Amino acid sequence: MLSLLAGCLLTRVNHLYVLPKDLAPADRLLAESLQGLTARQSPQIWIDNEGIDKIVLKNLKVDGYQTEDTSDVWSLVKTFKGQLQGAVLYKLGTHSVNVATSLSGPLRAVAIDESQEEQAKAAGLRILVDTRTMTEQQAWDKYHQMFGKGIVVEQSIDKPGHLRDFAIKHWAFVMDTDVTIEQLVEKHAKEMGSPIKVKGFVRLALGEGVEKAPAADFAAEVAAMTGQA
Numbered sequence: 015m016l017s018l019l020a021g022c023l024l025t026r027v028n029h030l031y032v033l034p035k036d037l038a039p040a041d042r043l044l045a046e047s048l049q050g051l052t053a054r055q056s057p058q059i060w061i062d063n064e065g066i067d068k069i070v071l072k073n074l075k076v077d078g079y080q081t082e083d084t085s086d087v088w089s090l091v092k093t094f095k096g097q098l099q100g101a102v103l104y105k106l107g108t109h110s111v112n113v114a115t116s117l118s119g120p121l122r123a124v125a126i127d128e129s130q131e132e133q134a135k136a137a138g139l140r141i142l143v144d145t146r147t148m149t150e151q152q153a154w155d156k157y158h159q160m161f162g163k164g165i166v167v168e169q170s171i172d173k174p175g176h177l178r179d180f181a182i183k184h185w186a187f188v189m190d191t192d193v194t195i196e197q198l199v200e201k202h203a204k205e206m207g208s209p210i211k212v213k214g215f216v217r218l219a220l221g222e223g224v225e226k227a228p229a230a231d232f233a234a235e236v237a238a239m240t241g242q243a
Contacts, residue, residue, distance in 0.1 A: 028079075028080055029058075029079075029080045029081070029082065030057065030058065030059065030060045030074070030079055030080070030081045030082070031058065031059050031060065031081075031082050031084055031090055031093075032060045032061075032062050032071070032081050032082065032083050032084070033045050033059065033060070033061045033062065033084060033085065033087065033090075034061075034062055034083075034085055035061060035062050035063045035064065037061075037087065039106055039127075039174040040106060040126070040127035040129055040130055040174070041087045042061075042174045042175045043111070043114075043115075043125050043127070043174040043175065043178060044087050044091070044124055044125060044126060044127075044130065045059065045061060045087045045090070046061070046174075046175055046178040046179040046182070047114075047115070047118045047123075047124045047125040047178065047179070047182050048087070048090055048091060048094060048124050049061065049179040049182075050118070050119065050178065050179035050180065050181065050182025050183040051094075051097060051098065051118065051119070051122060051124065051182060051183075052094050052097060053179065053183050054183055058094070059090060060081070061175075088133060088137060091124065091137050091139070092137060095137065095138065095139075097122070098122060098123060098124060098139065099121060099122040099123050099140075099142065100121070100123045100139050100140040100141065100142040101123050101124050101125070101126045101134045101139040101140070101141055101142065102114040102117050102118055102121060102123045102124070102125050102126070102141075102142055102143050102145060103126055103127075103128060103131060103141050103143070103144045103145060103146060104125055104126070104127060104128070104145050104146060105127065105128050105146040106127050106129075106174070107171065107172070108146065108171065109148070109149045109150055109171055109190060110145040110146045110147070110148055111125075111171045111174065112150050112153075112169060112171055112188040112189060112190055113145040113148045113149070113150060113152075113153040113188075114126075114143075114145050115167075115169070115178050115181055115182060115188045116150070116153055116157070116161060116181070116186070116187050116188045117142075117143055117145065117153065117157060117160075118182045119162070119181070119182040119183065119184070119185035119186070120157075120160040120161065120185045121142050121143065121160075123139075123142050123143075124139070126139075128146060150187075150188070150189045150190060153187075154187060158187070160185070161185055161186065161187040162184050162185035162186050162187075165184055165186040165187075166186060166187050166188075166189060167180070167181040167186045167187070167188045167189075168188075168189060168190075169181070169188050169189070169190065170190060171190050199212060
């Protein structure tokens, strides 16, 4: 969602498809992969989360953005099928969740859980890679040249959403929290035969960098949302 928030501020869009926040885990990752892929040119899809997302969406509507509510992720797959090369297959609860996220961007493929395989085929999507038995390390060893340079997203395999659209938009390599940055740097420095120097980190927070309404209005809207008005 972070990439979409930033994109909305920089790119004028005419239409946003709005999905509900309470999507099933597999549908959530499918939606975020499609969101990241379609946002490379301009934002197309919004997932209606709580908090600042609702305020930003409300302000976008006031500014003239057209929105269309839908709860059917597969209808959006059909809408944007022309921008897709296929699908990457994974299994929820395994490291293949992160592997599929990593590969989704460079392969221009949505990430689908094994429970969605038949739906994907019915939608005309070809399975490009089956990652169900693949770890992040195996994915890095085989595909590291495909990933975006200078960006790694740390994400638990238990979170099918949150920043995955950002990772996919930027072709980022995604790794679980049980592998530290220090361990990753050390391993690949040995493989390259030369030291790797990390120059810094950037912490990304949901809503960071988004322009807010004037303080009084913003406080009033937050109070209204929390029933404290």
